[in-house]
Amino acid sequence: MLSVVIQTHNDEDALARTLASLVSASVDGVVREVIICDAGSTDRTHLVADHTGCQFLTGGLSAGIRQARSDWLMFLRPGTRLADGWSAELIEHIARGGGPARFTRSRMSRPPILSRLFFLPRNRFDGLVIEKARAQSLAPGDEDAAWLARKVSARRLSGEIHLPA
Numbered sequence: 001m002l003s004v005v006i007q008t009h010n011d012e013d014a015l016a017r018t019l020a021s022l023v024s025a026s027v028d029g030v031v032r033e034v035i036i037c038d039a040g041s042t043d044r045t046h047l048v049a050d051h052t053g054c055q056f057l058t059g060g061l062s063a064g065i066r067q068a069r070s071d072w073l074m075f076l077r078p079g080t081r082l083a084d085g086w087s088a089e090l091i092e093h094i095a096r097g098g099g100p101a102r103f104t105r106s107r108m109s110r111p112p113i114l115s116r117l118f119f120l121p122r123n124r125f126d127g128l129v130i131e132k133a134r135a136q137s138l139a140p141g142d143e144d145a146a147w148l149a150r151k152v153s154a155r156r157l158s159g160e161i162h163l164p165a
Contacts, residue, residue: 002031002090003068003132006076007061007145009039014079014164015048021081030087037064061144065135073135075128075145079164082127086159090129093157100134100154103127103161127161128154 004022008015015036025031034054038045049056057063065073072094076082086103093101128149138151 001029001070001094002072002074002129003070004031004034004074004076005037005061005064005068005145006034006078007037007039007064008041008045008078010041010043010045011078012041012043012045012048014077015045016052018076018078018080019048019052019054025082025087028087030091032070033068035064035067037061061148062136065132068132071132073130073132075130075148077145077164080127081162083160083162086127086157086161089157089159093129093155098129098155100128100130100152101157102129102149102154103157103159105161105163127157128152129157130154 002025006015006018019034022031022034026034034049034052036045036049036054036056037060038049038056038058039060040058046056055067057067074090082103090101128145130148130152134152135148138148
């Protein structure tokens, strides 16, 4: 049903935390595959991917999108954790013919109010979910997931996501 794409660079520990939050959805059949798009890590990121059964690519984001077998993609940052119940809401969203969507940041992951008012957020792809065909048309080169997220208007899902500090 869903391919998860994670871009990494020396993110061994953070990747392990993210993958742990995907286990129950993988068992339930929601997550079909996880694709790691690595940008030249020198740590053991590749071993984490290998031991957990992920596909490990050294190409950019477009290589990961092409490699995905599912019609729907979810982009996550290493260290991101999805809160319980996210998969049920995502299944419902896709069944309604949803379109692009993002998860809601948990309270602990939101920046302070003043920075939200006066500064633009650096990364807005908080669990971006998008159709593969649309992602392919928007990311013809080696852009990153944050760049891709700025190109789409996405519905906010109520399922929470915990972002790394």
